[in-house]
Amino acid sequence: MAPIAATVEGFVDRIVFRNDENGYTIFTIIQNETEITCVGYITFINEGEFIQATGAFTEHPVYGEQFLIESYEIKEPEDAYSIELYLGSGAIKGVGKVLASRIVKKFGDNTFRIIIEEPERLSEVKGISERMAIDIYRQFEEKRDMRDAMMFLQKYNITGNLAVKIFKEYGRRMYDIIRENPYKLAEDITGIGFKTADEIARRVGIEPNSEFRIKAGILYLLMQANTEGHVYLPETDLIARAKSLLLSDEESIYRQITDLSLEKKIVVVDGKEGRLIYSSVFYYMELNVARMLHDLNIKYDYDQKALSNRVAQIEEQTKTVLDGQQRTAVFEAVRNGLLIITGGPGTGKTTTINAIIKVFEAEGLDILLAAPTGRAAKRMSEATGYEAKTIHRMLELSKLTQGEGSSFTFERNEYNPLEADVIIIDEMSMVDLGLMHALLKAISVGTRLILVGDVNQLPSVGPGNVLKDIINSHCFNVVMLTKIFRQAEGSDIIVNAHKINAGEQINLDNKSMDFFMLKRDNSAVITAVIINLVKNKLPKYVDATSFDIQVLTPMKKGELGVERLNKALQAALNPPSENKKEKEYNQNIFREGDKVMQIKNNYQLAWEIKNNFGITVQIGTGVFNGDSGIIKEINFFSESLLVEFDDNRLVEYSFSQLDELELAYAVTVHKSQGSEYPAIVMPILDGPKLLFNRNILYTAVTRAKRCVVIVGSESMVKFMIDNKNEQSRYSRLCDQIRDMAL
């Protein structure tokens, strides 16, 4: 039977549950002395307030009868009883139940009028000082303002945390800002982008050709370019994008570019191929990275003989004789303030790092090791036997201050630099411009910095081409390790990786023990083969679970893109079951037991590690792009989903945060950077030529430790090896470094 529309009204007696992200609230009201449980999305509500709501009664299988709210109106409490309930609910800090009852006893039905009009009189109540009286008034006003703000913002479809953020940022100025220049929200508030602001502007009636709109659009496009990996945009490109986004004429766009540059929000520079436009932040980041790299690059005196002896001792100890290039790297590390070591898989980067650590350790120097991701840091720790942290953690990512959205700061910076003599960073290809800037700021001149990575891996997810640009500038010492040492008997992964990188074709005759090509020419068949490999064949072959085996694909869309493959693999590896709860979100199903991945850096997200008794033993914040885990539990009551990441870190996602998670049975090659898997399976059939290039294939193959299986077209694999076209990135770090050397 369909639920029947009804109306209820009464005082809010108890808030049972509230999700501040989206306003979803479960609470009880008292109507004619009966308790009614109400459920709905309410912008702002406190115990003691009076609500009138329309909706329908439904029967919840566990919680019984509930009133589902469709629309509502809240009134401030008016009579003495509800005022007391409200004041004593904890809504006003410092006022508990006892004090609330004393206040109401004294002022009765007039209580609210007194608080608003003569707050100093509150101090007539025992236990309330004048200061406290004013504080109560202030809190009371703030709550009222907040509610008005929430109601106002709801008209523009802005609710929950975002609305609170806006109110906290602007206070009562909010109304003017929204009416006059809602685009300011996109500048100041994380979580509001140009599109949302533009929609508000449309509703407020702001002209499509207004200067605010065009300026905001330009800044938005520059930010958008950053998310594509670019540090700046050529003016011609920016204008083309602006015309299509804003539907404005070229002249108006030019005018606003000039204006923005006068306001110092963007920087316009003359490049070889015309004018280049940066958002100011990125211009100075790039410039400062170049400057700081030069500053660090000082020379040190050293005793060649003593160092040779030391290296000989280390070789003796480790039973490894360094080859010429590795040896050079150790000597250069001692001689220079800045050194870059690059090489493909198995060329002895780790071996060299270990020797460098031993040399400096013998000198009694303090050494810090770090890598851009948790996984890479863990691997670095295991390979060196010394603690390696993520760069974020080494720089002491600090907690957010309230109201700053998802912005964050590092405790370690130019005012509080890292205390170390030597800092070694591994997996440098994954470090983007922003992180490099933060890192360099925290390193004082006199500390040696050693950057290690494989320059042929895909560039960082974030903007810039840092490692490649530094190397290409030819301004600093770079040691290239080219000799391959790890060439285990019968293993072709590393040999093939080097061949691919050099543009040489590889043997796909399946005589290998760990590199296979299964020729298929139809995407449905390829999908079926992949499922069979992941589910049945490979786990035994590489001694791992199906979940450890990673399907990598170049694309998100298409029949062999991440989205489709994930659905197929989910159905095969973690099918629906009565025992598994599932939650639909954006046309995807998240099911208990699913393999998932965090798809953006979230420095705020809290994690905890529990011991076997369920007691929390460690807590922290920060879950990063590319971290993958398993859904442990879905909880519909608290509207949340619990994911267990590597190292047993447990993270709770509210349903409204699910846009940060994706299924991860299959992931793009880009997202797999910095991770290693026992085996990878890669469909290669057809798709955008730009994505089928050497760099992608090389990165994919180097993710595998024990086995690579390619399923699809041999000619496409050949095409990839020949195709050197990469998606180019607009970055001028290389030029900036060179300019500074002049």
Ligand SMILES: Nc1ncnc2c1ncn2[C@@H]1O[C@H](COP(=O)(O)OP(=O)(O)OP(=O)(O)O)[C@@H](O)[C@H]1O
């Ligand atoms: N000079 C050397 N003599 C003998 N063996 C070496 C030498 N250098 C490295 N190796 C061996 O080669 C293998 C690969 O070395 P290492 O792990 O240092 O390379 P890597 O560049 O860090 O590799 P990857 O990037 O794949 O992790 C190791 O087994 C290591 O012991």
